[in-house]
Amino acid sequence: MVFNSLEFFVFLPIVFIVYWFFLKRTVKGQNLFLLLASYFFYGWWDWRFLSLIFLSTVVDYLIGLKIHANEEKHKRKLWLWCSVVFNVGLLGFFKYFNFFIDSWIDACHLIGYDIKSTWTLRVLLPVGISFYTFQTMSYSFDIYYKRLKPTKDFLGFAAFVSFFPQLVAGPIERASNLLSQILTKRTFNYEQCVAGLKLILWGLFKKVVVADGIAPIVDDIFSNYGNYPASTLVLGVTLFSFQVYGDFSGYSDIAIGTAKLFGIELMSNFKFPNFSRNVAEYWQRWHVSLSTWFRHYVYIPLGGSRVSKVKSVRNICIIFLVSGFWHGANWTFIFWGAFHALAFIPVFLMGRNTIYKNSVVGEHSIFPSLVEIGQVLLTFSIVTFSRIFFRSESITDAFNFIERIVSNFYYAPYYHPLGYRMVDYYILIFLFVIYEYIIRKDERSPFKFKSRVVRFIIYSIVIMAMLLFYDSSIDRSFIYFQF
Known part of the structure; x- marks a missing residue:
């Protein structure tokens, strides 16, 4: 279901009326209804991929509890890596499997080997998978860095992961903002x-x-x-x-x-x-939720700008290349990311990236x-x-x-x-x-x-x-x- 469709303009008023007129007294009732409405909204496109959202929800909910329950750093890191491997693996299979296979075949052709792939699959890309996997992964990161305590309310967490307005194309929300609102009572506000x-x-x-x-x-x-x-x-x-x-x-x-x-x-x-x-200001204004995600969970852990200039430039290149790759399984996006890195680096070296x-x-x-x-x-x-x-x-x-x-x-x-x-x-x-x-x-x-x-x-x-x-x-x- 898309926002600019007749179906959505029937769906939205119904959800709004039930949410405020019949469920306004209970947070759990509202959250359960939001979850069902969100799954219906996503399942309108292809109900089979609801299993992926549910699986991602269950995995990161349990991993969040495991990270919080362990005080030993190596165990906390092990559980964090479980979240990263699961979500990146899920994203990698559905989004990049054919890209890597085709790139391998092309590389073999360049060195004289003619390979006919029996591994290429026509994998259908689930809508929104790049967004909700990053959202659930950020939850695990925030618990690991002790910015957030995990919730024991699975229903609320599931509603956070699948909240239909931003499910398929963002903004990529952090639990500290969206989950905290979902777990607290909402009251109708006309303005x-x-x-x-x-x-x-x-x-x-x-x-x-x-x-x-x-x-x-x-x-x-x-x-x-x-x-x-x-x-x-x-x-x-x-x-x-x-x-x-x-x-x-x-x-x-x-x-x-x-x-x-x-x-x-x-x-x-x-x-x-x-x-x-300048290009730095552009990235402070364009797709803010993704750029801040990469800053918090990739750039800063790599050392950000607190390290030497050489390492900072390396970190900039990494986040732009990863950002390009996030956008799609095509070399065009890699070049797009690399181009922005080259445009950003001079601004950074001149100290004009935050002015x-x-x-x-x-x-x-x-x-x-x-x-x-x-x-x-x-x-x-x-x-x-x-x-x-x-x-x-x-x-x-x-x-x-x-x-x-x-x-x-x-x-x-x-x-x-x-x-x-x-x-x-x-x-x-x-x-x-x-x-x-x-x-x-x-x-x-x-x-x-x-x-x-x-x-x-x-x-x-x-x-x-x-x-x-x-x-x-x-x-x-x-x-x-x-x-």
Whole structure:
């Protein structure tokens, strides 16, 4: 089941009504219902993979208790490794089995051996497995580092693992935030629900209008890049930057807004990354839950920036390569991660990786300075270039795409085969960027205007745009479902 489907708009009100009107007196009743609703939500896609979520839940619940029960460090570490091996093994089999087999066959071909694989399996990737395995693993890590005590409430823990708003594409929550809320009594809050509905509306706009609206254009350009000049290829990857941002941040907004309807606050996952002034700031604003996960559970345990510069650079390379590999079993993602590491390292060595941590572009003025505009455009260009690797089907396609930009560097107007009026999309992106700049200081309040008239006008525009751009022929699944 996906957020932008008719099924979800039937499912959500039913769950909301039962949750608040029939189960508001008991936490356990609410948690049991959330668990059943979450399993139904996930099972709508493929009920067979519910066993994986349940197995992951049981394993990390028991391992958490075992880690806490042992004071001897080597035993605690042994149980932690059980969690890591189980979750990474589960993820590795379903997500990377064929990748490793195919890479082995290719490597053998390079040295003259022709191997026909009998080991390749057509493994179906369970939606959300990269997200919920990381979420349960973080629970074991936090208990090991004594940041958290394990819960003995299996029902509450199971609801934490499978909480349907963020189950399939995040945010990747830590138990200290989400589990603690699930284990405590929730009370209905009208203002919180209204704020949630506003986020849902804004998330749907970003998905339906921005992401799905420009998807056919991006698909055409990347599928036929050999037939287009450099200007069209640059247009395609630029539009893809907005597509993937609208798609994924739209999902996160809907997830956060939906959680609010049930009295639960999820962490912010996107903080207007398109206005970042360097690559380090970009990673403080893009997919925040994943970047903080890698920082807490990979980068810092490796020594972080407390070690020598050489080791710190090594640690940066590791987390970006692992991040790339997390995104998918394709060399394109490895190159994408490596590219971001190379872009991040100079910022780190110059000591500018944290200077924008607590500020936004145009912090003290209506308009950004010329320097800030230059920084934002440069950062956006670097990030957008990296997305050639992210979007291409293969590493060969990615380099051919880049080679064609360099070798066919001339301008020609782009005309979509189905006759889309490109000026409509240029205006859409321009207005979208302007509006996001206006609301850039608060990612959780997209319609925070004092005037009711202004709010009504914006609501009307957003809803009309969704009706205008909605296309039932487009694949409505979210991009990050594949990860």
